[in-house]
């Protein structure tokens with residue numbers, strides 16, 4: 001990445017980070033409610049995940065979600081992960097350790113009091129995996145994000161516009177860094193492509209590619225009739241139209257590994273063995289670690305846990321997913337964006 005491009009990404013992070021910074025407040029509040037710091041302190045030494053989970057003041061049925069909360073606290077430098085997967089305290093922990101005379105917990109509580117009702121979602125976050133509810137959004141609203149959007153046109157519009165605003169930034173970065181991915185393709189379907197921002201940008205940059213966008217009916221019916229992009233209403237779990245390539249931008253992070261494997265297998269069926277590819281545009285959490293935008297990437301993992309029951313993934317997790325779905329190659333490329341590009345070939 002060049003100096004100018006890096007500066008641009010730094011500037012983008014200055015907007016993204018405060019946008020998602022409420023995740024810091026959520027996670028800090030949960031750490032306090034769960035007495036995580038005090039439990040580790042009274043243990044007298046760093047503690048394992050299961051020791052911590054079994055000492056919480058609420059039953060913990062989902063250790064994976066607890067691990068992700070702890071990973072975020074580590075990222076905030078409020079905990080450390082030590083050799084042997086042991087969770088320990090940091091120099092900042094004492095300020096939220098109730099037993100320490102210098103703690104500022106009461107101040108934290110006063111500041112957070114105004115938004116107390118929002119924290120109630122903690123209960124469903126640590127529900128057992130067997131729960132029929134896949135996300136906190138579903139627990140609070142009684143249905144998942146997509147079904148909710150299909151019944152609430154204002155929310156549908158707002159959500160689709162939010163997605164499009166990101167696609168407007170990411171797609172040019174994708175094309176600039178990875179032109180060669182598109183060269184040689186004659187057709188591409190943008191699966192879960194929302195209102196078509198990404199597919200129209202690709203169609204404009206590569207007029208020889210026949211582009212289409214597949215999304216749920218309530219999204220597709222809001223797309224104006226663009227001459228360069230065909231609209232297909234459908235469910236990606238049932239049918240993906242045959243094309244040289246499938247693009248999926250911010251799709252797989254909405255789903256757990258099992259569902260992702262189902263979607264990827266459907267993609268594989270829909271493309272030629274020779275030259276076919278899935279162009280995944282999603283966050284790779286640990287790419288270019290240490291960059292200003294890394295916090296946002298980790299914060300999005302917590303947001304996905306809340307909103308769809310999905311997750312962001314590390315490089316290793318992406319490769320495992322792609323190979324589990326039966327693809328033989330997986331190439332990961334950072335681009336000048338929050339997301340990276342993961343190309344899976346049959």
Ligand SMILES: C[S@@+](CC[C@H](N)C(=O)[O-])C[C@H]1O[C@@H](n2cnc3c(N)ncnc32)[C@H](O)[C@@H]1O
Pocket residue numbers: 146163164166167191192193194195198214215216219234235236237248249250251254
């Ligand atoms: C996070 S948005 C991403 C939109 C777009 N790809 C972008 O990057 O701006 C996820 C999209 O997946 C769509 N979606 C969810 N479930 C779907 C399904 N079963 N079949 C097709 N699309 C689906 C949603 O309607 C939504 O437009």
